[in-house]
Amino acid sequence: MARSERSEAEGQNLTYYPWWLDNLADDVTLEGAAMNGTAHGADAVRAIVVKARELYEFQDFSFADDFGDDGFLEIYESAVQGEAVKVVVTVTSNAEGEAQSLAVLHRPRHALLLFSRLMHEQFAGTPLAEHFLSDES
Template identity: 50%
Template structure:
């Protein structure tokens, strides 16, 4: 069974999770993700992008949330975005001051990654953040007409 499908137990679906690391970003934090065209740099950009991204989840079903090595944190969860299943692994590396310095987000499967990137591009169209995401036109071409908004 694919891990991004979750358990199917709706009692495990959370809609209230807010990671503590999001409130403790280094000024020069970087974020890489499978839904991004390139790395995002700076606390404000990361905060703005993740603030909207978090609204796309229908819920989050966590497999694991906790420390990762000496200076890290990891989240492993599944969800749905517009009815499409999506799995996520988030790795956060802290600097010596205990601030989130590097955020790496891996989503799967590819269809959901492309859908996510398209939704983000539509939301951030005509802003400096639009360049980080797959253009809605290209996403629709890749995914097919069944994903039209």
């Protein structure tokens, strides 16, 4: 799917695949409201994004397109274990057109906290777990 195209199949399912996920810079960073610190590197960022998408029950997009000179923006609604969540993803590209930095906002707060704890469970026993809340947090 081209960067600025939106398929009719995107709404209410997970058929949307972000173009940038296969075009990450080696030194890409990911920050998010549900995260502690910053994830660094294509492997770590890809792993986190793939696991996050597995938690979403659907993705109902209101926007997914280029934004500004070097940005891409996604705005969608979803649910995680039945809890409604709204998500905004900003992607900034480098001069080579690779995704260089990602920032993700989940809201409302109770859904963000649930999402973060579930992500911690998904990565338990790995270094990526430290980016998310444990049940003790």
